[in-house]
Amino acid sequence: MPAIEILGLEKTYSVGFWRKRPKRALLPLHLKVEKGEVFGFLGPNGAGKSTTLKLLMGLVFPTSGSAKILDMDLDDPRMKARIGFLPEQPYFYDYLTGQELLNYYAQLSGVPGKERSHRVATMLERVGLKDAANVQLRKFSKGMLQRVGIAQAILHNPEVVFLDEPMSGLDPMGRREVRELMEQLKHEGKTVFFSTHILSDAEALCDRVAVINKGELRGVGAISELTSTVQGKIEIVWRGTAIPAALKNMNAEFFVSGDSVRAILPEQQQEAALETLQRERLHLISLTPLSTSLEEYYLQKVQQASANATQTAAGGRA
Ligand SMILES: Nc1ncnc2c1ncn2[C@@H]1O[C@H](COP(=O)(O)OP(=O)(O)OP(=O)(O)O)[C@@H](O)[C@H]1O
Ligand SMILES: [Mg+2]
Numbered sequence: 351m352p353a354i355e356i357l358g359l360e361k362t363y364s365v366g367f368w369r370k371r372p373k374r375a376l377l378p379l380h381l382k383v384e385k386g387e388v389f390g391f392l393g394p395n396g397a398g399k400s401t402t403l404k405l406l407m408g409l410v411f412p413t414s415g416s417a418k419i420l421d422m423d424l425d426d427p428r429m430k431a432r433i434g435f436l437p438e439q440p441y442f443y444d445y446l447t448g449q450e451l452l453n454y455y456a457q458l459s460g461v462p463g464k465e466r467s468h469r470v471a472t473m474l475e476r477v478g479l480k481d482a483a484n485v486q487l488r489k490f491s492k493g494m495l496q497r498v499g500i501a502q503a504i505l506h507n508p509e510v511v512f513l514d515e516p517m518s519g520l521d522p523m524g525r526r527e528v529r530e531l532m533e534q535l536k537h538e539g540k541t542v543f544f545s546t547h548i549l550s551d552a553e554a555l556c557d558r559v560a561v562i563n564k565g566e567l568r569g570v571g572a573i574s575e576l577t578s579t580v581q582g583k584i585e586i587v588w589r590g591t592a593i594p595a596a597l598k599n600m601n602a603e604f605f606v607s608g609d610s611v612r613a614i615l616p617e618q619q620q621e622a623a624l625e626t627l628q629r630e631r632l633h634l635i636s637l638t639p640l641s642t643s644l645e646e647y648y649l650q651k652v653q654q655a656s657a658n659a660t661q662t663a664a665g666g667r668a
Pocket of ligand 2: 401
Protein backbone atom coordinates (compact mmCIF):
# COMPACT_ATOMS: atom_id res chain seq x y z
CA MET A 351 0.00 0.00 0.00
CA PRO A 352 1.51 3.36 -1.01
CA ALA A 353 1.55 6.16 1.60
CA ILE A 354 0.08 8.62 -0.90
CA GLU A 355 -1.83 7.76 -4.04
CA ILE A 356 -3.01 10.59 -6.26
CA LEU A 357 -5.56 9.52 -8.85
CA GLY A 358 -6.08 12.24 -11.43
CA LEU A 359 -6.48 15.13 -8.98
CA GLU A 360 -7.29 18.28 -10.90
CA LYS A 361 -8.07 21.87 -9.91
CA THR A 362 -9.50 24.69 -11.95
CA TYR A 363 -10.14 27.96 -10.14
CA SER A 364 -12.68 30.46 -11.39
CA VAL A 365 -11.11 33.90 -11.61
CA GLY A 366 -12.02 37.37 -12.82
CA PHE A 367 -14.77 39.74 -11.71
CA TRP A 368 -17.65 37.39 -12.57
CA ARG A 369 -15.53 34.32 -11.76
CA LYS A 370 -16.10 33.19 -15.31
CA ARG A 371 -12.51 32.74 -16.41
CA PRO A 372 -11.15 29.27 -15.63
CA LYS A 373 -7.62 29.09 -14.29
CA ARG A 374 -6.18 25.60 -14.47
CA ALA A 375 -3.92 25.38 -11.43
CA LEU A 376 -3.47 21.59 -11.62
CA LEU A 377 -4.00 19.31 -14.60
CA PRO A 378 -4.99 15.71 -13.81
CA LEU A 379 -2.15 14.44 -11.65
CA HIS A 380 -1.28 10.78 -11.10
CA LEU A 381 1.40 10.05 -8.54
CA LYS A 382 2.31 7.40 -5.96
CA VAL A 383 4.59 7.89 -2.99
CA GLU A 384 5.68 4.77 -1.11
CA LYS A 385 5.91 4.48 2.66
CA GLY A 386 9.21 5.69 4.10
CA GLU A 387 10.07 7.75 1.03
CA VAL A 388 11.25 11.33 1.13
CA PHE A 389 9.61 12.80 -1.94
CA GLY A 390 10.44 16.24 -3.36
CA PHE A 391 7.84 18.15 -5.34
CA LEU A 392 9.78 20.59 -7.50
CA GLY A 393 8.52 23.43 -9.63
CA PRO A 394 8.82 27.19 -10.22
CA ASN A 395 6.46 29.81 -8.77
CA GLY A 396 2.87 29.15 -9.74
CA ALA A 397 3.57 25.56 -10.84
CA GLY A 398 0.79 24.07 -8.73
CA LYS A 399 2.77 22.74 -5.76
CA SER A 400 0.73 24.41 -3.00
CA THR A 401 -2.49 23.63 -4.87
CA THR A 402 -1.59 19.92 -4.82
CA LEU A 403 -0.79 20.05 -1.11
CA LYS A 404 -3.97 21.96 -0.30
CA LEU A 405 -6.01 19.42 -2.26
CA LEU A 406 -4.37 16.57 -0.34
CA MET A 407 -5.05 18.34 2.96
CA GLY A 408 -8.70 18.85 2.03
CA LEU A 409 -8.32 22.64 2.23
CA VAL A 410 -9.58 23.07 -1.33
CA PHE A 411 -11.80 20.69 -3.26
CA PRO A 412 -10.74 19.07 -6.51
CA THR A 413 -12.50 19.84 -9.79
CA SER A 414 -12.16 16.12 -10.43
CA GLY A 415 -10.07 13.12 -9.43
CA SER A 416 -9.34 11.74 -6.01
CA ALA A 417 -6.50 10.67 -3.76
CA LYS A 418 -5.80 8.35 -0.88
CA ILE A 419 -3.42 8.82 2.02
CA LEU A 420 -2.57 5.66 3.98
CA ASP A 421 -5.26 3.98 1.89
CA MET A 422 -7.96 6.27 3.28
CA ASP A 423 -10.04 8.98 1.63
CA LEU A 424 -9.02 12.63 2.01
CA ASP A 425 -11.94 13.44 4.33
CA ASP A 426 -11.33 10.49 6.67
CA PRO A 427 -10.59 11.80 10.21
CA ARG A 428 -8.65 8.60 11.07
CA MET A 429 -6.21 9.48 8.29
CA LYS A 430 -5.92 13.12 9.44
CA ALA A 431 -4.78 11.94 12.87
CA ARG A 432 -1.88 10.12 11.19
CA ILE A 433 -0.56 12.97 9.03
CA GLY A 434 1.10 16.33 9.70
CA PHE A 435 1.18 19.50 7.59
CA LEU A 436 3.30 22.63 7.44
CA PRO A 437 1.58 25.25 5.22
CA GLU A 438 3.58 27.53 2.95
CA GLN A 439 3.32 30.67 5.05
CA PRO A 440 2.02 29.45 8.36
CA TYR A 441 0.15 32.04 10.33
CA PHE A 442 0.02 31.58 14.09
CA TYR A 443 -1.55 33.81 16.69
CA ASP A 444 1.60 35.65 17.61
CA TYR A 445 0.83 36.58 21.18
CA LEU A 446 1.15 32.92 22.13
CA THR A 447 4.49 31.55 23.28
CA GLY A 448 6.06 28.59 21.49
CA GLN A 449 5.03 26.35 24.35
CA GLU A 450 1.42 27.60 24.38
CA LEU A 451 1.10 27.15 20.64
CA LEU A 452 2.37 23.58 20.74
CA ASN A 453 0.13 22.80 23.71
CA TYR A 454 -2.82 24.04 21.70
CA TYR A 455 -1.90 21.88 18.69
CA ALA A 456 -1.26 18.90 20.98
CA GLN A 457 -4.83 19.24 22.27
CA LEU A 458 -6.20 19.60 18.73
CA SER A 459 -4.44 16.48 17.53
CA GLY A 460 -5.59 14.46 20.51
CA VAL A 461 -2.35 13.98 22.45
CA PRO A 462 -3.58 12.70 25.87
CA GLY A 463 -3.47 15.29 28.69
CA LYS A 464 -0.97 13.34 30.79
CA GLU A 465 1.56 13.19 27.96
CA ARG A 466 1.04 16.70 26.63
CA SER A 467 3.53 18.80 28.55
CA HIS A 468 6.28 16.20 28.23
CA ARG A 469 5.63 15.85 24.48
CA VAL A 470 5.68 19.64 23.99
CA ALA A 471 8.92 20.03 25.95
CA THR A 472 10.62 17.24 23.99
CA MET A 473 9.47 18.73 20.73
CA LEU A 474 10.69 22.24 21.62
CA GLU A 475 14.06 20.73 22.41
CA ARG A 476 14.11 18.72 19.21
CA VAL A 477 13.54 21.78 17.01
CA GLY A 478 16.07 23.85 18.97
CA LEU A 479 13.52 26.12 20.67
CA LYS A 480 13.92 25.00 24.26
CA ASP A 481 15.23 28.38 25.36
CA ALA A 482 12.46 30.17 23.49
CA ALA A 483 9.64 28.11 25.04
CA ASN A 484 8.27 31.14 26.89
CA VAL A 485 8.93 33.74 24.20
CA GLN A 486 5.95 35.11 22.25
CA LEU A 487 5.90 34.14 18.58
CA ARG A 488 5.91 37.80 17.50
CA LYS A 489 9.48 37.95 18.72
CA PHE A 490 10.51 34.83 16.76
CA SER A 491 12.78 35.07 13.72
CA LYS A 492 11.59 33.56 10.41
CA GLY A 493 13.73 30.49 11.07
CA MET A 494 12.26 30.02 14.55
CA LEU A 495 8.71 30.35 13.16
CA GLN A 496 9.48 27.76 10.52
CA ARG A 497 10.81 25.41 13.19
CA VAL A 498 7.79 25.87 15.44
CA GLY A 499 5.67 25.21 12.32
CA ILE A 500 7.50 21.95 11.73
CA ALA A 501 7.13 21.12 15.42
CA GLN A 502 3.31 21.44 15.20
CA ALA A 503 3.37 19.24 12.08
CA ILE A 504 5.23 16.37 13.77
CA LEU A 505 4.05 16.79 17.37
CA HIS A 506 1.53 13.94 17.26
CA ASN A 507 4.08 11.54 15.71
CA PRO A 508 2.41 11.33 12.28
CA GLU A 509 3.35 8.67 9.73
CA VAL A 510 3.17 10.99 6.72
CA VAL A 511 4.42 14.58 6.88
CA PHE A 512 3.57 17.22 4.25
CA LEU A 513 5.75 20.32 4.17
CA ASP A 514 5.14 23.22 1.77
CA GLU A 515 8.47 24.97 1.12
CA PRO A 516 10.00 24.14 4.50
CA MET A 517 13.27 25.94 3.68
CA SER A 518 11.89 29.08 2.09
CA GLY A 519 13.20 32.36 3.46
CA LEU A 520 15.73 30.70 5.75
CA ASP A 521 19.38 31.64 6.05
CA PRO A 522 22.01 28.90 5.43
CA MET A 523 22.07 27.90 9.13
CA GLY A 524 18.28 27.72 9.29
CA ARG A 525 18.17 25.66 6.11
CA ARG A 526 20.68 23.23 7.51
CA GLU A 527 18.68 22.84 10.71
CA VAL A 528 15.47 22.14 8.82
CA ARG A 529 17.33 19.73 6.55
CA GLU A 530 18.61 17.87 9.61
CA LEU A 531 15.10 17.65 11.02
CA MET A 532 13.91 16.15 7.77
CA GLU A 533 16.79 13.67 7.79
CA GLN A 534 15.73 12.60 11.29
CA LEU A 535 12.17 12.04 10.07
CA LYS A 536 13.53 9.88 7.27
CA HIS A 537 15.57 7.81 9.74
CA GLU A 538 12.44 7.30 11.81
CA GLY A 539 10.86 5.76 8.73
CA LYS A 540 8.33 8.54 8.15
CA THR A 541 7.06 9.41 4.70
CA VAL A 542 7.90 13.01 3.87
CA PHE A 543 6.32 14.86 0.95
CA PHE A 544 7.70 18.37 0.54
CA SER A 545 7.66 21.07 -2.08
CA THR A 546 10.64 23.23 -2.88
CA HIS A 547 12.46 25.11 -5.57
CA ILE A 548 15.81 24.76 -3.84
CA LEU A 549 17.29 21.95 -5.89
CA SER A 550 20.32 21.34 -3.66
CA ASP A 551 17.96 20.53 -0.78
CA ALA A 552 16.06 18.08 -2.96
CA GLU A 553 19.35 16.52 -4.06
CA ALA A 554 20.52 16.09 -0.47
CA LEU A 555 17.28 14.64 0.89
CA CYS A 556 15.06 12.97 -1.65
CA ASP A 557 14.63 9.35 -2.65
CA ARG A 558 12.52 10.53 -5.58
CA VAL A 559 11.38 13.83 -7.01
CA ALA A 560 8.67 15.06 -9.34
CA VAL A 561 8.98 18.16 -11.51
CA ILE A 562 5.80 20.10 -12.13
CA ASN A 563 5.24 23.25 -14.17
CA LYS A 564 2.07 25.09 -15.19
CA GLY A 565 0.02 22.52 -13.32
CA GLU A 566 1.46 19.64 -15.30
CA LEU A 567 3.71 16.79 -14.17
CA ARG A 568 6.85 16.91 -16.30
CA GLY A 569 8.90 14.08 -14.83
CA VAL A 570 9.15 11.79 -11.83
CA GLY A 571 11.78 9.35 -10.54
CA ALA A 572 14.96 8.89 -8.52
CA ILE A 573 17.40 11.74 -9.14
CA SER A 574 20.08 9.41 -10.55
CA GLU A 575 17.52 7.94 -12.94
CA LEU A 576 16.22 11.31 -14.12
CA THR A 577 19.66 12.76 -14.64
CA SER A 578 21.24 9.75 -16.36
CA THR A 579 20.93 11.44 -19.74
CA VAL A 580 21.69 14.98 -18.55
CA GLN A 581 25.00 16.50 -17.57
CA GLY A 582 25.94 19.41 -15.36
CA LYS A 583 28.13 22.21 -16.68
CA ILE A 584 31.48 23.63 -15.63
CA GLU A 585 33.31 26.83 -16.48
CA ILE A 586 37.06 26.86 -17.12
CA VAL A 587 39.04 30.07 -17.53
CA TRP A 588 42.65 30.26 -18.74
CA ARG A 589 45.08 32.99 -19.62
CA GLY A 590 45.72 33.96 -23.23
CA THR A 591 43.57 33.95 -26.31
CA ALA A 592 44.47 30.51 -27.69
CA ILE A 593 41.80 27.82 -27.92
CA PRO A 594 43.42 24.38 -28.40
CA ALA A 595 41.96 22.34 -31.27
CA ALA A 596 41.26 19.41 -28.91
CA LEU A 597 38.98 21.64 -26.83
CA LYS A 598 37.12 22.90 -29.87
CA ASN A 599 35.92 19.32 -30.44
CA MET A 600 34.47 19.08 -26.94
CA ASN A 601 30.98 20.47 -27.33
CA ALA A 602 32.00 23.63 -25.48
CA GLU A 603 31.20 27.31 -25.81
CA PHE A 604 34.11 29.80 -25.77
CA PHE A 605 34.22 33.47 -24.86
CA VAL A 606 37.46 35.38 -25.38
CA SER A 607 37.77 38.62 -23.46
CA GLY A 608 40.97 40.62 -23.00
CA ASP A 609 43.70 38.23 -22.00
CA SER A 610 41.60 35.25 -21.01
CA VAL A 611 39.36 32.58 -22.48
CA ARG A 612 36.24 31.30 -20.72
CA ALA A 613 34.88 27.92 -21.78
CA ILE A 614 31.60 26.33 -20.69
CA LEU A 615 31.48 22.59 -21.14
CA PRO A 616 29.79 19.43 -19.87
CA GLU A 617 31.16 18.31 -16.48
CA GLN A 618 32.09 14.93 -17.91
CA GLN A 619 34.77 16.57 -20.03
CA GLN A 620 36.52 18.26 -17.14
CA GLU A 621 39.47 15.84 -16.92
CA ALA A 622 40.13 15.83 -20.66
CA ALA A 623 39.92 19.63 -20.82
CA LEU A 624 42.37 20.10 -17.94
CA GLU A 625 44.81 17.63 -19.49
CA THR A 626 44.64 19.53 -22.79
CA LEU A 627 45.35 22.86 -21.09
CA GLN A 628 48.33 21.33 -19.29
CA ARG A 629 49.69 19.75 -22.46
CA GLU A 630 49.40 23.06 -24.30
CA ARG A 631 51.05 24.82 -21.30
CA LEU A 632 48.14 27.20 -20.89
CA HIS A 633 47.79 28.86 -17.50
CA LEU A 634 44.58 27.83 -15.71
CA ILE A 635 42.88 30.70 -13.84
CA SER A 636 39.76 29.00 -12.49
CA LEU A 637 37.41 26.05 -12.68
CA THR A 638 33.85 26.54 -11.41
CA PRO A 639 30.89 24.15 -11.39
CA LEU A 640 27.98 26.05 -12.98
CA SER A 641 25.12 23.63 -12.59
CA THR A 642 24.44 20.11 -11.39
CA SER A 643 22.78 17.58 -13.60
CA LEU A 644 19.56 17.94 -11.56
CA GLU A 645 19.52 21.67 -12.34
CA GLU A 646 19.97 20.92 -16.03
CA TYR A 647 17.19 18.33 -15.92
CA TYR A 648 14.90 20.71 -14.03
CA LEU A 649 15.51 23.53 -16.53
CA GLN A 650 14.84 21.22 -19.47
CA LYS A 651 11.58 20.02 -17.95
CA VAL A 652 10.40 23.46 -16.88
CA GLN A 653 11.17 24.98 -20.27
CA GLN A 654 9.79 22.14 -22.35
CA ALA A 655 6.56 22.91 -24.20
CA SER A 656 3.45 21.70 -22.45
CA ALA A 657 1.84 18.55 -23.82
CA ASN A 658 -1.43 20.35 -23.07
CA ALA A 659 -0.33 23.68 -24.54
CA THR A 660 -3.26 24.04 -26.93
CA GLN A 661 -5.82 23.10 -24.31
CA THR A 662 -4.25 25.44 -21.72
CA ALA A 663 -4.04 28.31 -24.21
CA ALA A 664 -7.70 27.79 -25.05
CA GLY A 665 -8.50 28.24 -21.38
CA GLY A 666 -9.16 24.55 -20.79
CA ARG A 667 -12.35 23.08 -19.47
CA ALA A 668 -13.38 22.82 -15.85
N1 LIG B 1 -7.42 30.59 -4.80
C1 LIG B 1 -6.96 30.73 -6.04
N2 LIG B 1 -7.71 31.35 -6.99
C2 LIG B 1 -7.27 31.49 -8.25
N3 LIG B 1 -6.08 31.06 -8.70
C3 LIG B 1 -5.28 30.45 -7.80
C4 LIG B 1 -5.66 30.26 -6.42
N4 LIG B 1 -4.65 29.62 -5.78
C5 LIG B 1 -3.70 29.43 -6.71
N5 LIG B 1 -4.04 29.93 -7.91
C6 LIG B 1 -3.24 29.89 -9.15
O1 LIG B 1 -2.89 28.54 -9.41
C7 LIG B 1 -1.58 28.45 -9.91
C8 LIG B 1 -0.78 27.50 -9.04
O2 LIG B 1 -0.58 28.11 -7.77
P1 LIG B 1 0.19 27.41 -6.56
O3 LIG B 1 0.01 28.28 -5.37
O4 LIG B 1 -0.27 25.99 -6.46
O5 LIG B 1 1.69 27.42 -7.08
P2 LIG B 1 3.05 27.00 -6.35
O6 LIG B 1 3.69 25.96 -7.20
O7 LIG B 1 2.78 26.65 -4.94
O8 LIG B 1 3.89 28.35 -6.45
P3 LIG B 1 4.91 29.04 -5.39
O9 LIG B 1 6.25 28.41 -5.65
O10 LIG B 1 4.90 30.48 -5.79
O11 LIG B 1 4.40 28.80 -4.01
C9 LIG B 1 -1.03 29.85 -9.94
O12 LIG B 1 -1.16 30.34 -11.25
C10 LIG B 1 -1.92 30.63 -9.00
O13 LIG B 1 -2.04 31.96 -9.38
MG1 LIG C 1 3.38 27.41 -3.15
